[in-house]
Amino acid sequence: MPELPEVETIKNELAPHIIGHTVTGVTLFWQGIVRQPSVEEFCSRLIGQKITGVERRGKYLIFGLTSGEALISHLKMTGSLLLKPPDRFIRAIIHLDGRTEIYFRDPRKLGVMWLVTDKNTVVDKLGPEPLEAGFTPQVLAQRLSKRTAPIKALLCDQSFVAGIGNMYADEALFSAGIHPLRSGKSLSPEEIERLHRAIRQVLSAAIGNKGASVDTYFRPGGEIGTAHFQFRVAHRGGEPCPVCGTHLQRIPIRNRGSYFCPKCQPLK
Numbered sequence: 208m209p210e211l212p213e214v215e216t217i218k219n220e221l222a223p224h225i226i227g228h229t230v231t232g233v234t235l236f237w238q239g240i241v242r243q244p245s246v247e248e249f250c251s252r253l254i255g256q257k258i259t260g261v262e263r264r265g266k267y268l269i270f271g272l273t274s275g276e277a278l279i280s281h282l283k284m285t286g287s288l289l290l291k292p293p294d295r296f297i298r299a300i301i302h303l304d305g306r307t308e309i310y311f312r313d314p315r316k317l318g319v320m321w322l323v324t325d326k327n328t329v330v331d332k333l334g335p336e337p338l339e340a341g342f343t344p345q346v347l348a349q350r351l352s353k354r355t356a357p358i359k360a361l362l363c364d365q366s367f368v369a370g371i372g373n374m375y376a377d378e379a380l381f382s383a384g385i386h387p388l389r390s391g392k393s394l395s396p397e398e399i400e401r402l403h404r405a406i407r408q409v410l411s412a413a414i415g416n417k418g419a420s421v422d423t424y425f426r427p428g429g430e431i432g433t434a435h436f437q438f439r440v441a442h443r444g445g446e447p448c449p450v451c452g453t454h455l456q457r458i459p460i461r462n463r464g465s466y467f468c469p470k471c472q473p474l475k
């Protein structure tokens with residue numbers, strides 16, 4: 208699933224091609240992609256509007272429009288936004304002036320779009336942005352203080368912190384030397400400092416590598432990201448730990464496979 212680094216890359220690479228362009232048409236091959244309002248209203252209200260900006264909040268992309276409304280998309284498990292037509296799995300096309308098109312490719316048809324007057328109706332439940340200045344070790348400590356859930360589950364909870372999913376939670380916990388099943392409130396101040404630093408390093412490095420193409424993620428131009436080549440534990444079950452050589456383990460936590468090193472990340 209695209210996580211913060213993938214969605215940030217899509218935002219950065221789409222922006223110069225679409226900002227200032229006007230929507231001239233909408234083609235829907237899968238009507239279920241429109242969550243709100245009705246399909247008819249979605250198309251009629253969108254057409255004629257100019258895209259004034261693109262921002263990311265968590266794993267959501269928010270396209271600003273001249274009316275003050277926002278077009279919001281969530282790519283869910285398998286979505287991509289492409290500037291060239293993909294071979295298959297096109298669910299929607301947003302046509303812009305200047306012969307520019309945004310293709311919503313989504314093999315599993317889970318991705319969604321909203322057209323709303325207030326973006327907060329969609330994104331207001333999200334936790335803090337982990338790369339913003341306001342997300343300090345103190346903020347992380349305070350949010351962890353009464354939480355009994357496994358730290359892995361908390362990191363993937365979008366209301367706890369926005370944008371992190373399975374891959375980057377595993378990578379950050381490995382970097383910090385913290386077992387994914389530790390409860391949130393059991394982390395020491397030093398561990399919280401390490402985790403905070405690890406989250407930022409892992410996400411920033413992945414943005415630098417334009418995201419991770421472990422399955423269906425593509426950059427808007429159709430290229431893959433290379434962040435997964437730097438993964439040390441994510442999706443590497445059974446391989447040796449890059450630090451100590453112990454076989455990496457995979458355990459299910461809240462129905463998601465979690466990869467970790469039992470030696471470098473002891474369950475205290």
Ligand SMILES: [Zn+2]
Pocket residue numbers: 448449450451452453468469470471472
């Ligand atoms: Zn190890």
